[in-house]
Structure formats: structure tokens, C-alpha cells
Amino acid sequence: MYMEINLGNTKGVIRKVDSQSRVIIPKNFLERIGIKKSDDKVEIFLTKNGIFIRKGE
Numbered sequence: 001m002y003m004e005i006n007l008g009n010t011k012g013v014i015r016k017v018d019s020q021s022r023v024i025i026p027k028n029f030l031e032r033i034g035i036k037k038s039d040d041k042v043e044i045f046l047t048k049n050g051i052f053i054r055k056g057e
Contacts, residue, residue: 013026025053033053033054033055034055035055040055040056041055041056041057042054042055042056043055043056043057
């Protein structure tokens with residue numbers, strides 16, 4: 001199942017995947033969605049065009 005997401009007029013960044021398949025999300029991106037502490041949770045969704053991440057409950 002995929003979600004459709006309208007990205008509108010957005011700007012992105014390019015990041016490399018490390019040897020353990022991790023990607024660093026820029027701090028300012030996390031702060032804009034309300035993630036401030038290292039133990040905050042995120043939800044990750046697979047979409048038709050990529051991955052969508054939002055603050056978890």
C-alpha cells in the first residue's frame with residue numbers, strides 16, 4: 001500500500017548511505033517537524049515515489 005504525497009515546491013539535500021544503511025537527516029529538517037530530542041520517535045512510510053517521515057506518537 002502506498003500513500004500519495006504532494007511535495008509542492010520543496011528543496012532537498014543529498015546524503016550518502018553509510019555502511020550500516022543509515023542516512024543522516026539534517027537537524028533543521030527534524031526541528032521543523034518537532035523532533036528535538038534524540039529519543040523522539042518517527043514514523044516512516046514507503047510511498048509510490050520514495051519515503052515519507054513524520055514525528056511519531
